[in-house]
Amino acid sequence: MIDFSFPMEELEYFLLIMTRVTTFVMVAPFFSTANVPARVKIGIGFFISLLLYYATMPHTDYPGYETVLEMATFIVKEALTGVLIGFGANMCVRIVTFSGHVVDMEMGFAMSNQFDPTMKESSTITGRFYQYMVLLMMIITGMYRYFITALAETFTLIPIGKAVFNMDSLLESFTTFLGDFMVLGMRIALPVFCSIMLLNAVLGILAKVAPQMNMFAVGIQLKVFTGLAILFVSIGVMPRMSELIFTQMKTVIVSFVEGMM
Numbered sequence: 383m384i385d386f387s388f389p390m391e392e393l394e395y396f397l398l399i400m401t402r403v404t405t406f407v408m409v410a411p412f413f414s415t416a417n418v419p420a421r422v423k424i425g426i427g428f429f430i431s432l433l434l435y436y437a438t439m440p441h442t443d444y445p446g447y448e449t450v451l452e453m454a455t456f457i458v459k460e461a462l463t464g465v466l467i468g469f470g471a472n473m474c475v476r477i478v479t480f481s482g483h484v485v486d487m488e489m490g491f492a493m494s495n496q497f498d499p500t501m502k503e504s505s506t507i508t509g510r511f512y513q514y515m516v517l518l519m520m521i522i523t524g525m526y527r528y529f530i531t532a533l534a535e536t537f538t539l540i541p542i543g544k545a546v547f548n549m550d551s552l553l554e555s556f557t558t559f560l561g562d563f564m565v566l567g568m569r570i571a572l573p574v575f576c577s578i579m580l581l582n583a584v585l586g587i588l589a590k591v592a593p594q595m596n597m598f599a600v601g602i603q604l605k606v607f608t609g610l611a612i613l614f615v616s617i618g619v620m621p622r623m624s625e626l627i628f629t630q631m632k633t634v635i636v637s638f639v640e641g642m643m
Contacts, residue, residue: 399438430533
């Protein structure tokens with residue numbers, strides 16, 4: 383007969399692995415979008431957990447506990463570890479959303495917000511365009527595989543039940559990211575921003591030279607045409623823009639993992 387018996391410690395170890403993996407899948411970009419069914423997310427989390435369970439064998443360092451509260455503490459630690467790793471990558475996707483808001487504000491599209499069902503939030507037209515382009519580049523370049531590899535390596539750097547949350551290091555990583563967030567966001571929006579700024583200067587000069595012309599009505603149309611033209615021309619730099627976002631993702635994930643070691 384086939385013996386299907388297993389120690390209770392192994393089941394608890396697998397469940398802790400699955401807690402970290404599933405919370406990561408629920409938060410990380412590309413996996414966490416609303417158009418991915420919940421059953422698919424759970425299936426991905428389960429099978430990745432199963433692979434990592436066998437990859438980390440033999441298991442000798444079981445998390446010891448004596449009360450239900452201590453076990454709940456281990457579960458919360460693993461959940462927070464997965465959430466922080468996924469959240470660090472997901473924040474970097476918001477950079478292009480910020481850039482889209484800046485671009486649409488300059489072009490006059492700021493009031494044309496639309497509800498994005500994949501992210502469950504309102505976003506502007508250019509913000510959604512940048513966001514979908516980054517997700518497309520993430521699929522083409524295989525960046526999603528880096529997320530899974532980074533998650534697998536965390537089980538070596540941060541063993542089950544051994545996560546230590548260094549709040550000073552995590553806060554420093556977050557504040558550093560906020561500075562890079564603004565810099566990268568403005569770098570992405572810089573072509574349209576500079577073009578519209580020069581157009582505003584030209585319109586200001588024309589308003590003084592020909593005050594009888596309605597520069598407000600003319601400027602609205604020129605800003606739209608100029609912004610769309612710059613967006614069309616700047617399509618070629620999308621791979622470079624995505625590379626900047628992916629590099630920032632790797633930096634944030636590494637810094638967050640170091641803050642939990």
